[in-house]
Amino acid sequence: MEYFIQQLINGLTLGSIYGLIAIGYTMVYGIIGMINFAHGDVFMVGAFIALAVIVALGLTAASGIGMLALALFLALVVSMLITSAWGWTVERMAYRPLRGSFRLAPLITAIGMSITLQNFVQVSQGARNKPIEPLIRGGVELSRGTTAGGVTIGATISTMQIIIIVTTIVLMTIFSLIIAKTPLGRAQRACEQDAKMASLLGINVDRTISLTFVMGAALASVAGLMFLLYYGVVDFYIGFLAGVKAFTAAVLGGIGSLPGAMLGGLLIGLIEVFWSGYFTIEYKDVAAFSILAIVLIFLPSGLLGKPEVEKV
Amino acid sequence: MADATQPTAVTVRPEGAQAKREDRAAALEGELPFEGRREETFGQRLLSALKDAGVAALLALVLFLFLIGARTRIETGGLDIEWRWEGLFVAVMVVFFGRLVFSTAWAKDRTRFAVAGGVTLVAAAIFFLLRLQGEPAQWWFAALATAGAVGLVRNRVGTRYGASIRQASGSLGLRRAFTFIGPVLIAFAILFPFMPFADRRVLDLGILVMTYVMLGWGLNIVVGLAGLLDLGYVAFYAVGAYSFALLATNFDLGFWICLPLAGILAAFWGVILGFPVLRLRGDYLAIVTLAFGEIIRVVLLNWYEVTGGPDGVSRIPKPTLFGIEFRRGEGNFADLFGLEYSSVHRFIFLYYIILGLALLTNFVTMRLRRLPIGRAWEALREDEIACRSLGINTTTTKLTAFSIGAMFGGFAGAFFATRQGFISPESFTFIESAIILAIVVLGGLGSQVGVVIASVVMIGGFELFREFEEYRMLVFGLAMVLIMVWRPRGLISSREPSAVLKEKKMIGGDLVAQGEGH
Numbered sequence A: 001m002e003y004f005i006q007q008l009i010n011g012l013t014l015g016s017i018y019g020l021i022a023i024g025y026t027m028v029y030g031i032i033g034m035i036n037f038a039h040g041d042v043f044m045v046g047a048f049i050a051l052a053v054i055v056a057l058g059l060t061a062a063s064g065i066g067m068l069a070l071a072l073f074l075a076l077v078v079s080m081l082i083t084s085a086w087g088w089t090v091e092r093m094a095y096r097p098l099r100g101s102f103r104l105a106p107l108i109t110a111i112g113m114s115i116t117l118q119n120f121v122q123v124s125q126g127a128r129n130k131p132i133e134p135l136i137r138g139g140v141e142l143s144r145g146t147t148a149g150g151v152t153i154g155a156t157i158s159t160m161q162i163i164i165i166v167t168t169i170v171l172m173t174i175f176s177l178i179i180a181k182t183p184l185g186r187a188q189r190a191c192e193q194d195a196k197m198a199s200l201l202g203i204n205v206d207r208t209i210s211l212t213f214v215m216g217a218a219l220a221s222v223a224g225l226m227f228l229l230y231y232g233v234v235d236f237y238i239g240f241l242a243g244v245k246a247f248t249a250a251v252l253g254g255i256g257s258l259p260g261a262m263l264g265g266l267l268i269g270l271i272e273v274f275w276s277g278y279f280t281i282e283y284k285d286v287a288a289f290s291i292l293a294i295v296l297i298f299l300p301s302g303l304l305g306k307p308e309v310e311k312v
Numbered sequence B: 001m002a003d004a005t006q007p008t009a010v011t012v013r014p015e016g017a018q019a020k021r022e023d024r025a026a027a028l029e030g031e032l033p034f035e036g037r038r039e040e041t042f043g044q045r046l047l048s049a050l051k052d053a054g055v056a057a058l059l060a061l062v063l064f065l066f067l068i069g070a071r072t073r074i075e076t077g078g079l080d081i082e083w084r085w086e087g088l089f090v091a092v093m094v095v096f097f098g099r100l101v102f103s104t105a106w107a108k109d110r111t112r113f114a115v116a117g118g119v120t121l122v123a124a125a126i127f128f129l130l131r132l133q134g135e136p137a138q139w140w141f142a143a144l145a146t147a148g149a150v151g152l153v154r155n156r157v158g159t160r161y162g163a164s165i166r167q168a169s170g171s172l173g174l175r176r177a178f179t180f181i182g183p184v185l186i187a188f189a190i191l192f193p194f195m196p197f198a199d200r201r202v203l204d205l206g207i208l209v210m211t212y213v214m215l216g217w218g219l220n221i222v223v224g225l226a227g228l229l230d231l232g233y234v235a236f237y238a239v240g241a242y243s244f245a246l247l248a249t250n251f252d253l254g255f256w257i258c259l260p261l262a263g264i265l266a267a268f269w270g271v272i273l274g275f276p277v278l279r280l281r282g283d284y285l286a287i288v289t290l291a292f293g294e295i296i297r298v299v300l301l302n303w304y305e306v307t308g309g310p311d312g313v314s315r316i317p318k319p320t321l322f323g324i325e326f327r328r329g330e331g332n333f334a335d336l337f338g339l340e341y342s343s344v345h346r347f348i349f350l351y352y353i354i355l356g357l358a359l360l361t362n363f364v365t366m367r368l369r370r371l372p373i374g375r376a377w378e379a380l381r382e383d384e385i386a387c388r389s390l391g392i393n394t395t396t397t398k399l400t401a402f403s404i405g406a407m408f409g410g411f412a413g414a415f416f417a418t419r420q421g422f423i424s425p426e427s428f429t430f431i432e433s434a435i436i437l438a439i440v441v442l443g444g445l446g447s448q449v450g451v452v453i454a455s456v457v458m459i460g461g462f463e464l465f466r467e468f469e470e471y472r473m474l475v476f477g478l479a480m481v482l483i484m485v486w487r488p489r490g491l492i493s494s495r496e497p498s499a500v501l502k503e504k505k506m507i508g509g510d511l512v513a514q515g516e517g518h
Helices: A002-032 A039-056 A065-098 A104-125 A159-181 A183-193 A195-200 A205-231 A238-253 A258-278 A284-298 B016-029 B042-064 B085-105 B110-133 B138-194 B200-225 B234-251 B255-274 B282-302 B344-370 B372-382 B384-389 B394-420 B430-443 B448-467 B472-486
Strands: A139-146 A152-158 B070-075 B078-083
Touching (some): A002 A159, A002 A183, A002 A205, A002 A258, A039 A065, A039 A205, A039 B078, A065 A205, A104 B070, A139 A159, A183 A195, A205 A238, A238 A258, B200 B344, B200 B394, B200 B430, B200 B448, B234 B394, B448 B472
Antiparallel strands (some): A139 A152
């Protein structure tokens, strides 16, 4: 029982990270109908910038809790700002020139940007992975029990996991409020539905799209910082892996739908963790992708996706 | 009539019919009918270009601050940060001057030309100064010098000669040359190993390029003809390679027997992939095919008992010519034909095998395009609903496209296995799929010649950059972005229609749908 609870907690944490990245994918897809392959690598860039700020501030586990909180907050803000700039630049370079073009051209440029970002970080930061010591320690023990073999195990939720889940819930709420209540959110929904009409009504479509990319990148940078603090190691390749999984999550939940992205992220995280916990760890990716394929056979638009109405 | 040469703050314009009359009169006189448009002075344009470049440099500063400016190094006791202010300064300066050159290069007057030239000189001066100091700044400044040179050339050619070049190519030259380009390329490819510059290294490069050409032609069937967005083509490549390797090593069969078997197995996997994606739209199709590619790779990596896991499969037999092997000694190729043994012979043989396979792919594709199945593929690409309403069975059409494309991928994989002698899952990553897709899209979807050109440019260019080991992939990614932004429809922007009413004419690439992958 404790094992199950522990896996559940781990799955939810991992799922939250995937969900934050998946929101970026789904927002961009919703507004311009294109897959932003470089988004996973924007997440990686966010993690690296946060790492640089943390190391520059000379943060260690021995720093006091006040200093830790302040420094991490600073790392978060700086990372969000710079990663948003990266997201904006990626959009300007790879997507805007091809705005009127067909589906495949922006896909290729996105893949090209993804390769460029990965190799840029590899060249400028070195190919080795960068470890840091765990900065946030401690946890809360939820329950304790004995297994069949007589071993005492306990299910703990670490402070880091609490922070991740709480941050994700807060960010989700903020974003849902932004989308539902603010003028920016209205502009985004208008552009999603009919970009031409929105521009006729005076909405600056270019700016709305850029802001969507910027918001997605900001969320990805938060996910990057969380990833860095949770796993303690980053390298230039995490973007691709996390990106593919998050994209899978966005598609699973129904691409274009914000709650779908979060739901998809949580599901993929849970599937991965439970599969590696109860079966084998090598095939966890296979399990996640197979679940995606099976769900898409029966629900071609994903779990919460709206079926595309095609006008003939 | 408003005076177009002086900026006026308030002008009362005549309205209605009188405005139209006056506009027409102005047009006949050669004067701008609309007023208020001032010619910007050179100083103002330079100022705006400088502001533009300044904003770009500021953005570059923000972007590169922690990535170039700071580098985290692994030291004992944790990470340490190293500040590289010179690198950051160089990067920001490159962006500033590069942007300045590019905004001034689209100029129509000679003074811009002078500015572009001046900037290039300044950049070159900084470059040489740094070189004198021993700074390894070569890469960045080579790029900047190139940008400056491009800006200069563009400025010169674009204005005076560009129009005439475009006219010449449009009217007769290029279009008519197009019909000859196919046979010329084939003749060149056949004679390639006997050319004077074809030593072993160049031949190896040729084999690599031909392999990618074949993969591109195979993917062209799925993406270019049928319009199904397949991001996991490397899965069929891997299945072909591994099935060939396992059949050859476990059952001791030769290359020529295993080749068709590998193709059949890959085609079988194509059908298996095709089933779940039948109902999916473009992006869902893309992600599922991507997922399949990853699944295959993960399975190959972890199924140790059968595929050898990360160790791969080794000691794959080389191909033989009717049983004659290409080794040193008695009874082998060199001995039988009275030639001096040279390892080049095997490479030439491999080259002709892949050339034959690629030409087979091309031949089959061209023939299939004229058969009903090919027409069904292209109809599927253009409009699936119209297809279905005309009674075409979209299920079998899609599955056929996947399986035939997969079969050729399998052939290419089998060839890859036998050429290397050893395969491992490392060669079958998503990047390979991306490269093949990029070749197909860059060449122009559905265009056979375009795939060849794109393959030569990308793979050949990639190999040429071998000295810049670290920067190679970075330049590759940037090149992909830049070429797609420059030519979204691919390098070959015209297509040959499959069905004609009267006269066969090349049509523009934008009249051909790129496929939603329904």
